[in-house]
Amino acid sequence: MKQIPLFKVHMSDEAIQSSAEVLSSGYIGQGPIVDKFEQKLHNYLELPMYAQIVTTNSATAAEHMALHMLKKPGKLTQMFPEYGGSSIYDDWKGMEDGDEVLCTSLTCTATNWPVLANNFKIKWVDVNPNNLNMDLDDLRRKITRKTKVIYFVHWGGYPVDLDEVEKICTETKLKYGFRPVVIEDCAHSFGSKYKGDYIGSHGNLCTFSFQAIKHLTSVDGGMLITPFHEHYERAKLLRWYGIDRENNSKDFRCEADVEEWGFKFHMNDVNASIGMANLKGxxxxxxxxxxxxxxxxxxxxxxxxxxxxxxxxxxxxxxxxxxxxxxxxxxxxxxxxxxxxxxxxxxxxxxxxxxxxxxxxxxxxxxxxxxxxxxxxxxxxxxxxxxxxxxxxxxxxx
Ligand SMILES: Cc1ncc(COP(=O)(O)O)c(C=O)c1O
CATH class of the missing domain: 3.90.1150.10 (Aspartate Aminotransferase, domain 1)
Structure with missing residues (x-):
């Protein structure tokens, strides 16, 4: 008997056609279609102007990069109008080996293994049995002076209570003198809304997956949404070895100085064309x-x-x-x-x-x-x- 499947790939005809065009165009690397896809995603999710999108070749890569970027100390400017464009992380101390990340165990391993890959320590928070998301009472109990990051998934697409998380961050600031950074793993929640706004637009670091069986697929792919001014240009460099693709006026093959080494996490135009066509429907x-x-x-x-x-x-x-x-x-x-x-x-x-x-x-x-x-x-x-x-x-x- 044929089974009713739990997952299925949604690939539009236009995605097949437009990717074929890119494949035969002679340019299949990261180019203008990636930029265009990022713009379309920004519009679709109705992101505030301060939030910036950097696409990657997977959500796992975006997660790795989000955590990696937090190692660097310095100001993190979160340009909420209510904060007058100033920083609420003036005193971000950076992260070091062994620092603590509060995580949920009920998720894809892709959420948590980047914590290990970055040499941080996982501290598990229990799940709320009523919704399978992180239990915010247990989260409150487990925050200590050593907590640097709160990292959760919106299980199945059901949003975590983000106002309550915000309250916990404010309480932590009052108690310990700093706010933990929040990372939302939004791999399940493209199109979910919390208090009327799309998940991804609430001012935290957010990662999404465009892997085969997600709502929106680019075959493989992901994105980081960063609310931090200091992360955007840096993430664009870090996703491709640390080399500036936009300002390479000399010989393209002989890069200018690389100030900070990076990864090979970028999205290419083939995947972007598929994602962009699938986004239409x-x-x-x-x-x-x-x-x-x-x-x-x-x-x-x-x-x-x-x-x-x-x-x-x-x-x-x-x-x-x-x-x-x-x-x-x-x-x-x-x-x-x-x-x-x-x-x-x-x-x-x-x-x-x-x-x-x-x-x-x-x-x-x-x-x-x-x-x-x-x-x-x-x-x-x-x-x-x-x-x-x-x-x-x-x-x-x-
Ligand atoms: C919750 C969660 N996070 C992250 C990922 C990783 O996504 P990707 O395959 O794009 O790296 C997945 C993939 O299924 C996921 O379910």
Missing amino acids: IDKIIDRHKENGNYYNENLKDVAGVTLLENKDDRESAYWIYSMKVDNHDRFMEHMKECGIMVSRVHERNDKHTCVKDFVSPLPNLDKVIKEMICIPCGWWVTDEQREYIVDCIKRGW
């Missing part, structure tokens, strides 16, 4: 994810053995995945398989891996919820008939 894709998610909210709410997750009025999930909790989890999985419906937990808890054994700490909420949580198909490809069938199968019991 993105509203339809995201709307269908949301419609299907809301259908399940309505139709699974009173089903025995199912506990739905929190869904507050002040935020809107883009439902990259639809997660819920079920009794008798293993039997549920077998039942859905028998029905021809693909289900999964999607990401394994990161703290169980050997490479992070030094950071193990009790996470009682996660211990419980990991045995209950499951994701069912809800993307753009799930038809009205299929979602009704999925609900019927669940209602039948397992």
Whole structure:
């Protein structure tokens, strides 16, 4: 029997055509199409002027670069109008080996491994069992003088309470004399909104993924949104060895002085052309994810053995995945398989891996919820008939 898939690649005809044009144009590296894609993304997400986009070849690269840039001490100017364009990180001390990053374990390893790659220490924060995001009460408890960064994912697309995070940062400033920097991993949440604004636009460092099965794909790709004036030009250099691609007036092959070495994290015009073409139809894709998610909210709410997750009025999930909790989890999985419906937990808890054994700490909420949580198909490809069938199968019991 053909299964209803949990993920599917959305590739528009225009993406296929425009990438073919770039492929045969003779120029397939990073060029003007990357700039154009960044502009379109900025417009789409209605970012404030101070927020700047630097695309990369993956979200993992953007995450690595965000953390790497925080090593440098100095001013970080966050140009909120209410701060009059001045810095709220006048005294950013920079980060050193062994500094602490507060992380969530329930995410893709891509979120957390860049913390290790940058030689920082992970301190796990438990999950909120009602929404699978970082538990902000546990976050508050775990902040110490050593906390430099708060780093979380909007699980499945459901936004973390960003006002509460802001409150915690302000409290930390009052208590310890500095604000931690916040990094939002937005890989699941392209098109999600918090208090009416797109995720990515709330003044934190944000990373997005355009990998194959995300709402918006460029085959592979990602972006960093930085609210910090000092990061933008630097990130553009760091994504390509530290060499200035825009101001290379001499022999292109013989670079001018590299002041700060960088990576090979840049996006190219082929990927940018695919991303840009797919962006044109993105509203339809995201709307269908949301419609299907809301259908399940309505139709699974009173089903025995199912506990739905929190869904507050002040935020809107883009439902990259639809997660819920079920009794008798293993039997549920077998039942859905028998029905021809693909289900999964999607990401394994990161703290169980050997490479992070030094950071193990009790996470009682996660211990419980990991045995209950499951994701069912809800993307753009799930038809009205299929979602009704999925609900019927669940209602039948397992
Ligand atoms: C939460 C999360 N963060 C980061 C990533 C990494 O994205 P990329 O493959 O673009 O590096 C993923 C990929 O699935 C993800 O789910």
